Amino acid sequence: MSSSPGSSVVITPEQLLEDWQGHRRLTRRVIDAFPEESLFKHSIGGMRPFSALVMEMVKMAVPILRGEITGQWTSYDPPDATTKAELLALWDNATADIDRMWPDIPPQRFQEVDTAFGQWTMPGYAMFLYAIDNEIHHRSQGYVYLRSLGIEPPPFYVR
């Protein structure tokens, strides 16, 4: 951090970015912990395989950030990855895009209410928290999938 935040600041934009990227580093380790076939096929209780959950995260992350920066809500719908390497490449591209684009968020957008993709109306901070929370939520499904496969997942507290 280049400067110390004021005494009544809860969290700075830079700290929120670091929180998100910390989660993204962990999610990447969870993706990588899956055997190739299980990543695309393993399921419990009729739920989607972990690869599909990760594709959902990929389709949300940069479009949400772009929408908060520009007010334009455009979808990003790449073809589904079919190998772990492709999925990790999509992940890493998004990670780099987020780092590059983050400083362009106009400061007032964190509190400004907008409607994302024509249906989600909330302030910018809530939209970012939703993206992070959705990642944590679906990543945890991946933890259970890994455990059910007899694989020890990466520790939750390491980011």
Next chain:
Amino acid sequence: MSSSPGSSVVITPEQLLEDWQGHRRLTRRVIDAFPEESLFKHSIGGMRPFSALVMEMVKMAVPILRGEITGQWTSYDPPDATTKAELLALWDNATADIDRMWPDIPPQRFQEVDTAFGQWTMPGYAMFLYAIDNEIHHRSQGYVYLRSLGIEPPPFYVR
């Protein structure tokens, strides 16, 4: 909210509280969706039953809040709930405590670095996010448990 936050505010203390309590309302619905016996016994891949995960959340929430308010890190170790009603009562007590205690957080504590329980060194905001993230993470295990029991969990986006 009684007043509009400044144009460079990411999130206010009141908004962070509402985010947490929204997650707590959802977690309560997930607890309540479990059949009594499954709450205490159902497991996948050798992981703890959902009741034990909820007890972990109970033991973290108010002690973390108290620590951020007072700088005193004292554990809270109630006997494990043995019925769903007992678990929900512990949950509801913590929810009320959090609402009551939250306004007592000194504003500078969100950015002040402290060591929680002698081992977790981070600013206050990161400690609160950790508590929320840990709740989301373990609650999602509950989602998978419910799906594996053939039970539709409550929607993630309703708080």
